[in-house]
Every structure is written in C-alpha cells, then in structure tokens.
Amino acid sequence: MILEYIAIIVALFFAMNIGASGTAASMGAPYGAGAIRSKRLALLLVAITAFLGAVLGGGEVVKTIGKGIIPMDLLDAKIVIIILVGATLTLFLANIIGIPLSTSEVTVGSIVGVGAAFQAIYSESLLYIVSFWVIIPIASFMITYVLGYLIKLAENRWSELTENGRWTKWLSVLLVFGGCLEAFSAGMNNVANSIGPIVGAGMISSSNGLLLGALFTSIGAILLGGKVLETNGKKITKLSLLQGSAVSFTGGTLVIIASVFGVPIPLTQVTTCGILGVGAVKDGFAIMQKDVIKRIGMVWLVSPLASLMVSYLLIHLFIDPNFYQVLVTISTLIVGIGTIGLSKIVKKETRVFVDKGAGI
Known part of the structure; x- marks a missing residue:
C-alpha cells in the first residue's frame, strides 16, 4: 500500500512537470506574438484550458499508455514507480534548463525500457506510435509553411492585418483562442502520460486519475512553465498575430485528432515545427541554424533513449538484479x-x- 501511495505521488509530480513543459509551450505563439504580454496570464489560461482538455477528452490516450505498449500484468507498484521515475527525472532536468521536451517521448521511452528488461513489448503498437511522432510534426511544418506563405502575401497586400493595423485587437483575440485550443489539446493528450501507468496498474480509476492529473498539471504550468514559455515564444522567431494563429490552430487540431485515436503525441515537437514552418517563410531556412533549434533537436533525440536507459537500469538494479x-x-x-x-x-x-x- 505504501508503494502505491509513492507511485501516485511520483505520478502527480510528473504531472506538474508536464504542465511546465508540454502545456506551457502551447501558449508560446500568443506570448511571442504579443497577443498576451503578461506571462502570468498566459500560464493561467494554459492551466484552465489544459485542465478542461484532460478531464473532457483524455481517456483514450490513458488506455494506450496504461496497456497499449507493454502487457498489463507487468504493471505493479514497483514497476510503475520505475516507469514514472525514469520519465520524471528526464523531464525535470529539461524543465530546469528551459527546453520544451516531449512528455510523450520520455513516458513511452520509460515504458519501453521496462518492456525491454522483461522482453515484453507490443512492437506493432510501438512502431505505430513512433510513426506518428515523425508524421505529425512534419505535417505541422508543411501546413504552417503553406499558411505562412499565404499570410505573408495577405499582410503585404493589406496593412491592416499587421501588428499596428485596425484589426490588431481581433487578431489578438483569435490568437489567444488558438493558444487555448492548443493548451486544451495538450491536456487532452499529455496528462495521460503521468496517470496512465497507475491507471493501468489498477491503483486508481481513469476518471479520478484524470481529475488529479489535470489538477497537478495546471499547478505545474503556473509554477514551473515560465522558462519553457520564454523559449518557445521569444527565442525561436518573432511571430505576427496571424502567423501565431496558424501555429496554434494547426498544432491544436493535429493533437486533438491524435488524442481521439488514443495516440500520445509530442506536442512540443508539433508546436515548435509549426513555429519553424512560418519562421522559414519569414526568415528563410537559415532559422534552422539557430543554436536553440539545434539544442531542442538534440534533446528530442536523446530524451526517449535516456528515459529508456534509466528505467531499464532501475529494473536490473531493484526488480530483476542482473550484474551484466x-x-x-x-x-x-x-x-x-x-x-x-x-x-x-x-x-x-x-x-x-x-x-x-x-x-x-
């Protein structure tokens, strides 16, 4: 019983870090474009809409995380703690340095590490998930690149669509709505990463797990999301109001579609690729050479492997000791x-x- 309580505590701490990383990044476009100038207000809106997304639509992704990657009979309190510790440590370190890390990648990586230790992985399901990790961000880049080109033509022709035009107020409202949609999708998709393992182990019901996970995700967004918000909003490229709307609506829509089908998606990759799409139109493909892009790309590559190795190591240290x-x-x-x-x-x-x- 004590181990179950520890597992739930670790899951809720993980949910806080999800709020800091995944959901805070969703408001990067409105914040970067100046539609929301207050960082505190941006994080508060993230917290509210992410909570609603998790409670209203997070159930399908919970099923995938809880029982779609490794057999459910492997999940007990000790295994769940190891999965969550592996994912949480990786995500927490990323939040400390302000990098928008994919909670889906670290969670799935940690689960795969456990499955690899016991040689029990649903390989077809894993390949299906990973294929979406590649397809959805590429789709986000391509869609926003096209939209960015159309927006550039429109802004050049109609000056009232630019930042100081007469439509600025309404375009700001549109962008904030898009950011809220993206935060809603983040809650819908990412909260499951924290509570999926404890639901799969039967420690808590799906509805209660989503409620608790959503609450702590919102708390994490408010308390820990500032650095990630700055990175996504200000350190990649400055967006106009219409460009930011293209990023937010594209990312939010793609992630909601994936959530309906129960696929855990790296929201930060979708969002950042969307920013790169419009940024490539605005600043050229030289934007890909920025140091922050290189650093984010390296973390995306390393993060699932890092959490995989941590959980794999912990299994062979504490559950199934194997010196070799x-x-x-x-x-x-x-x-x-x-x-x-x-x-x-x-x-x-x-x-x-x-x-x-x-x-x-």
Whole structure:
C-alpha cells in the first residue's frame, strides 16, 4: 500500500512537470506574438484550458499508455514507480534548463525500457506510435509553411492585418483562442502520460486519475512553465498575430485528432515545427541554424533513449538484479557522456588553434 501511495505521488509530480513543459509551450505563439504580454496570464489560461482538455477528452490516450505498449500484468507498484521515475527525472532536468521536451517521448521511452528488461513489448503498437511522432510534426511544418506563405502575401497586400493595423485587437483575440485550443489539446493528450501507468496498474480509476492529473498539471504550468514559455515564444522567431494563429490552430487540431485515436503525441515537437514552418517563410531556412533549434533537436533525440536507459537500469538494479546488464547500461551511459565531453574539448582546442593562427 505504501508503494502505491509513492507511485501516485511520483505520478502527480510528473504531472506538474508536464504542465511546465508540454502545456506551457502551447501558449508560446500568443506570448511571442504579443497577443498576451503578461506571462502570468498566459500560464493561467494554459492551466484552465489544459485542465478542461484532460478531464473532457483524455481517456483514450490513458488506455494506450496504461496497456497499449507493454502487457498489463507487468504493471505493479514497483514497476510503475520505475516507469514514472525514469520519465520524471528526464523531464525535470529539461524543465530546469528551459527546453520544451516531449512528455510523450520520455513516458513511452520509460515504458519501453521496462518492456525491454522483461522482453515484453507490443512492437506493432510501438512502431505505430513512433510513426506518428515523425508524421505529425512534419505535417505541422508543411501546413504552417503553406499558411505562412499565404499570410505573408495577405499582410503585404493589406496593412491592416499587421501588428499596428485596425484589426490588431481581433487578431489578438483569435490568437489567444488558438493558444487555448492548443493548451486544451495538450491536456487532452499529455496528462495521460503521468496517470496512465497507475491507471493501468489498477491503483486508481481513469476518471479520478484524470481529475488529479489535470489538477497537478495546471499547478505545474503556473509554477514551473515560465522558462519553457520564454523559449518557445521569444527565442525561436518573432511571430505576427496571424502567423501565431496558424501555429496554434494547426498544432491544436493535429493533437486533438491524435488524442481521439488514443495516440500520445509530442506536442512540443508539433508546436515548435509549426513555429519553424512560418519562421522559414519569414526568415528563410537559415532559422534552422539557430543554436536553440539545434539544442531542442538534440534533446528530442536523446530524451526517449535516456528515459529508456534509466528505467531499464532501475529494473536490473531493484526488480530483476542482473550484474551484466547493469554493467553494460552504465558503460553505455559513461561512453555517451564521455563522448559529449570529449567533443566539447576537441571543439575548444580547435577554436584555440584557429585563433592563434588567425594572424598568419
């Protein structure tokens, strides 16, 4: 019983980090475009609409997270704690440095790590989910690129559609509504990542789990979402009101469609790719060279693998002790960290060499 309470506590802490990462990023476009100038108001709107999304439409994704990736009979209190710890640690570290990380990726990665340890993964379901991780963000980029091009033509022809035009007030309202739609979709899709494992283990009902998860997700958005909001809203590219609306409505619609079919989608990838789509029209494809884009891309790639390795390691440490598996996992982690450190040293030495030779 104590372990079950611990699992629920960890799940709710994870829900707070989901609020900080996934749902806070959904209001990045309105905040970046200036439709909402108050960060506190933006996070409050996120909290309210994400709560409604989770309670009203989060059930299908809960089913997928709870029993669609690994067999339900593997899920007990200890396993659930390991799944949630693996996902939460990865997400928490990302929130500390202000990177919009996909909660779906870290959650699925952690679940797959457990399944790999017991050699029990529904591979077809996993491939189905991962394929959506690729297709939906690409679709978001392509749609917003086309919309961005049309918006550019419209703004050049009708100046009243620009920031200081007579339609500014109504365009701001439209963009805020789009941000709320995206936050609603975030709650609908992402809250399941935190409470899906405890629902799958039978520790709490789906309805009660969604209610608690939604509440703590909203709290997390308000308390921890500021850095991610700044990253998505201000550090990628500045959006006009119409461009921001294109991002929000595209992202929100795609994620809601995925949620109806029970597919956990990386909302932050969908949103950021949408921002890149309109940004590529506005600033050219050189926007892809920005350091923040490279950093986000690396975290997207590493995050599911990191949570997978953490949960896999914890299984072989505490549930099914296996010295050889622990040795290989730790060695892999050391090699990965060491390679990154060595790469930084080499780049630093190269810069020093080039600088010293600059005057020759």
